Structures are given as C-alpha cells and as structure tokens.
Amino acid sequence: MFISSKKSISLIFFLVTVCHINADNKAKPNIVAKRDTANIYKEMFNDSSDDLMENHPADDIYNNIWTCDRLNPYKIPVDSLPDTVRIDVKNFHLPVPGIITSDFGPRKYRYHYGTDLRLAVGDSVHVAFDGKVRIIDYEARGYGHYIVVRHNNGLETVYAHLSKVLVYLNQDVKGGDVIALGGNTGRSTGPHLHFETRYLGNAVNPANIINFNVGRVHNDMYEMTKRKSFYYQREVQALKAAKYYRVRKGDTLSQIAMRNGTSVKNLCRLNNIKSNKKLQLDQKIRIW
Ligand SMILES: [Zn+2]
Numbered sequence: 354m355f356i357s358s359k360k361s362i363s364l365i366f367f368l369v370t371v372c373h374i375n376a377d378n379k380a381k382p383n384i385v386a387k388r389d390t391a392n393i394y395k396e397m398f399n400d401s402s403d404d405l406m407e408n409h410p411a412d413d414i415y416n417n418i419w420t421c422d423r424l425n426p427y428k429i430p431v432d433s434l435p436d437t438v439r440i441d442v443k444n445f446h447l448p449v450p451g452i453i454t455s456d457f458g459p460r461k462y463r464y465h466y467g468t469d470l471r472l473a474v475g476d477s478v479h480v481a482f483d484g485k486v487r488i489i490d491y492e493a494r495g496y497g498h499y500i501v502v503r504h505n506n507g508l509e510t511v512y513a514h515l516s517k518v519l520v521y522l523n524q525d526v527k528g529g530d531v532i533a534l535g536g537n538t539g540r541s542t543g544p545h546l547h548f549e550t551r552y553l554g555n556a557v558n559p560a561n562i563i564n565f566n567v568g569r570v571h572n573d574m575y576e577m578t579k580r581k582s583f584y585y586q587r588e589v590q591a592l593k594a595a596k597y598y599r600v601r602k603g604d605t606l607s608q609i610a611m612r613n614g615t616s617v618k619n620l621c622r623l624n625n626i627k628s629n630k631k632l633q634l635d636q637k638i639r640i641w
Pocket of ligand 1: 467469546547
C-alpha cells in the first residue's frame, strides 16, 4: 500500500510518541519499586546506609559490609583467613613516585602498618587500582586527612596525611586517578604519603606486593599466604605485651636489667641501643 510522505511522517511521529510513553511507563515503576524495596530492607534491618541495594567492590569477600565510619569493621582474625588467596594486582598505579622514607614494621611503641613515601605538599596522589571510595575522614593524632578505597580485586588501600581530598564518598575511581593532594596532616613529622594495603581489614606489607623502586608490582598475581603475608602478627603481639621502665636518677642499664630479671644484652636488643648508651632521665626502656 502506498503511503504519502506526509502520512508516513505522521505515522513515525505517532510510533515515536507511543514508544516514548511506553518507555516512560516501564521505567518509572522500576525506579519506584527499587527504592521501596530498599526502604523495606532498611526498616527490617534498621540499616542507616543510603544505598543498601547498591553493589560495592568485592561484596562477596566483604560479606556486603560497607560502612564509612571504621577502617576495620570486619574484625576477621588472620587465623580465620584462607591459607592462600590469589589477588589480581596487574592494574596497579603507583600512588606517588616518591622514595620510601619508612617501611612497614615495628616502631618504638607501636606497629607501623604502611609504607611511607616522600612527597611535597600539594603533589598529586593517585589511587592504586579501580574501586570505590569507602572512607574520607580526619584524625588529628593519627592519619590526618585520609581516604580508604575498596578495590574490585579485594584489597583496600589507605592514603594518609593528605592536604586536600579530591573525591567524594562512594565515588567510583579508576586506577591512576588523582584522588588527593599530599600533605603533612595528623601525626606526621614531614610531608609524606602513608600508604597501606589491607585485605579484610588485615594489613599486608605493601612492599610484598609492590616494588617501589621501579614503581611496579612484583607479580601480576599476588599470592597472599598466612605464613608469608601475616608473619608480622607475632611482632604485633610482642609489642602489645611489651613492658617499659622509666629511667630514674642514677640508673644504669645493668641495674635496670638486674631489677627486672633480664640481661643488659636483652635490653640492648629490645631497645636497639649499645651497652654504653648514656641513659636520659624519664627515658622509657623496654624491659620485655
Ligand atoms: Zn606511615
């Protein structure tokens, strides 16, 4: 059948209008239904999060826990982790090109759960992998301004002592994106980035995964094992159990050793000092 061009334009216009109305009718109830369901879940579980129905990176590993108020809300002891976990780290981007100024490991009275990288205040800080921003917070006596990102590969990374945060909570980020500017905020004695890698809340030495000298990962797949990745837990326990003695006037190392049932050799090892070290008044000496 022949249809005049005027008629065919009218027909197309009619069809487009009908399709548009149908699309509108289809789309609207879906959005409303999703919101209603989310609200019902929120009421049922008394959940205050805004996006209960939304997927977050590595939800299966993190048992759908997504909260912006604690670094480690998971409380999974290392003993409960699988013996071996393989993590795809090939899409890695170096957060800052700086050299390491302090390694992961025991500090004098506490444990240092990250790698410190030198930078200048205002330098760009890049996110290590694809993921989503889970925490943006400030700790005056700790991290200063900091960001925690959950990655699709199951790791979480921490960026601390920042001068400026350039992302917002729950923002999706691509590996290499600039998420902040470096700084010297919080407990920090000079501009640097404190960078952590964590799995289910448990810190893993970033240098196990990344060769910071060349700015690349050691291997595309990081094999995380209890024995190799969490060896440091014993050191953490020893630090927690450590006892200290405050030096009084006239004290000598041998007196302190004798009074506390230990040896000068032990005191030197625990405090990383020489036996002829001159003691300062009020100095804290670790005795075991
Ligand atoms: Zn640090």
